[in-house]
Amino acid sequence: MPIRLTVPLNFCPACGARLGRARVDGRDRPWCEGCGYVAFHTALVWAGALITDDEGRVLLQQLKIGRRAGNWALPGGLLEADETTEDAARREIEEETGLQVRLTGLLGVFSRPGDPFVGVVYLGEVTGGELRPDSGARFLAPTEVPWEGPFDHWAVEAVLRFWQRRMTGGSG
Numbered sequence: 001m002p003i004r005l006t007v008p009l010n011f012c013p014a015c016g017a018r019l020g021r022a023r024v025d026g027r028d029r030p031w032c033e034g035c036g037y038v039a040f041h042t043a044l045v046w047a048g049a050l051i052t053d054d055e056g057r058v059l060l061q062q063l064k065i066g067r068r069a070g071n072w073a074l075p076g077g078l079l080e081a082d083e084t085t086e087d088a089a090r091r092e093i094e095e096e097t098g099l100q101v102r103l104t105g106l107l108g109v110f111s112r113p114g115d116p117f118v119g120v121v122y123l124g125e126v127t128g129g130e131l132r133p134d135s136g137a138r139f140l141a142p143t144e145v146p147w148e149g150p151f152d153h154w155a156v157e158a159v160l161r162f163w164q165r166r167m168t169g170g171s172g
């Protein structure tokens, strides 16, 4: 999952005035005296999938750019406001890996206090496309999975553990 939204907001994004503080919905929040804008610290929705193949492998992506390079991620990305989470997962996976996928179910929703992302993770399988060699994504057998990370987000490890339990017949 990408950026962390930790930059403090000092100016009103609606009118440019310096923000004050006001108590809104039970919390002190950045507030604009000029236009009434309130900055809610809402979370972003990330949508992706645990994609597996017929050989019992899982699709993971090793990031290649920036300070997150080397981290292992699930394919996916941020939801745009004009699409469903399913659309976002399919779109981001194709953009990132070149693979077209079919979603077969919802694996789970992952959130934690303080984390600016809510992860919506589906189960899925490949229906078309070609895995782009430059994407950093590849199918890994259980013996190849980097079980100790480094992971790009805590939910990646949680999803991999779910997959591992399911493969070994445990109660997911």
Ligand SMILES: [Zn+2]
Binding pocket: 012, 013, 014, 015, 016, 017, 032, 033, 034, 035, 036, 037
């Ligand atoms: Zn304002």
